[in-house]
Amino acid sequence: MTVSVLVVDDSGFFRKRLTEILTGSGQIKVVGVATNGREGVELAEKLRPDVITMDYEMPVMDGISAVREIMRKHPVPVLMFSSLTYEGARVTLDALEAGAVDFLPKNFEEIARDSSQLQKILIDRVLDVAGSRPGARPAPAPSRPPVPSSQEVARSRSRPDASAGSGPAPVVKPKEHAPEAEPSRRVPHRGPAKRYSVVGIGTSTGGPVALQRVLTKLPQSFHAPLVLVQHMPASFTPAFAERLNKLCKIEVRQAEDGDLLKPGLALLAPGGKQMMVENRGGQARVRILPGDERLNYKPCVDVTFGSLARSFPGKTLGLILTGMGSDGKEGCRMMKQSGSDVWSQDEKSSVIYGMPMAVAKAGLSDEVLSLEEIGPRLVEGVC
Incomplete structure (x- = not known):
């Protein structure tokens, strides 16, 4: 075709x-x-x-x-x-x-x-x-007004009566070339909230908007630290972290080598490099390493999630959002083997149902959630 x-x-x-x-x-x-x-x-x-x-x-x-x-x-x-x-x-x-x-x-x-x-x-x-x-x-109403583009700002300055942009548009959802039936959606067990030591979120295509939708739902008092892996060039991640920080109640910033994991702090992996987490003596820090040319993704979800599985066995929540390919599947497998939990985004709300499909088809997802369910579920399920 x-x-x-x-x-x-x-x-x-x-x-x-x-x-x-x-x-x-x-x-x-x-x-x-x-x-x-x-x-x-x-x-x-x-x-x-x-x-x-x-x-x-x-x-x-x-x-x-x-x-x-x-x-x-x-x-x-x-x-x-x-x-x-x-x-x-x-x-x-x-x-x-x-x-x-x-x-x-x-x-x-x-x-x-x-x-x-x-x-x-x-x-x-x-x-x-x-x-x-x-x-x-339809895109949900943002928690704050949409950020105008630089060109729109320039036009509005030159024309005082210029109206604002029309706001966020619907998100386009292209499907996989040969979509298979989505694995049966698991009915989440709404038991007591778990005290996770860290929440890891991995995503690619469609991820910038998906992360914004999820993270803006979290309160400033959110208990767990978060580490974020978004496939993105090195020149983009500083601006993306800055954007999220302005929109969210929690603090979001690009990770630097040696940063401590703290409750209510989300650390974004820098583009072109790899981010790992080390837990020594009760102190968890991120390590930023050069991008290995043997790896397709820099940053790579599998690398970060694998380090989380080793550092916090049984105490990590891994979350895979929209994206092409299958990055994150092996990292989620390591999390499950260590006794931790994994959630994935459903097909209907994914821009590209590649990464979450790989995790769900491998039987690694404890819960399969729509994009709009994930933020509230994090607040409900992570004490």
Whole structure:
């Protein structure tokens, strides 16, 4: 089956290069190109592509505004192209909250060492986010107003009467290419809350929005420390941690080597590196290690969860959220073998049901929960 793609970018060179790479796969057909966000919205409605690739900075209408319009009118999986800078990270996070599924660096040299690797990365990513036709679900009202994009801020400053953005759009949920029946949903045993020593959360595609939904439900008095592993470039994790910290009642920051685990503190693994937890003499600290080139993911959920299983046998809660692939499955297996508990996100609320499916299909999930259930369940089940 051929995947149809609409390319939206104001750079003629980029449109041409991206079209050449995608059509060369034999699995993808570029059905249209647009030079700005407004054209992109109109062509999305007319052509109904399977996937849209979207630049974020364009004339007439920027990428974030276009994504919101597309999600409102006819939800389609959107793959954003972004610069790997702090400002690029902020804009990309805005786009993901608006409904984009995933992102890639716009500078091709930053994502591949050679042309063959570049082609594989781009083609695989488009096919992954395509999956099948997406389903849309209303996004819940955020605990605080949505953060405006930098371009929206600039426009509002230059036009005092400019109205605010339309707010978060529905989250697009592309399904796996050959979805199998979801494992039977376990009825959670609502027994007494457990005193976990630490909560570990691992996620990938769709994770930035999912983590925000979960963590904003936690009170400042949340008992357990948290460690977060989100597949994300090194230049993005500082901005992501800062964003979460502004939105959440608990403290969230990017982890540094030697940080102590503390109740109500969430430590985010830095991009491009590995985060492990050591528990010596009753003091638990994170260790930040260089990213091992032999590992596909930097940071890797399996690495962090494995260290949690060793440091806190029987006293860890592992949680796997939306994401491609199966990272986290082996770490969860180690947790279960040590007597700890594992929860996973359900298929319906996952942007990509890859990582949580791998955990659930392996029989490692003690509870399978929707995204909106996870935050309240953490408050209820973790004393």
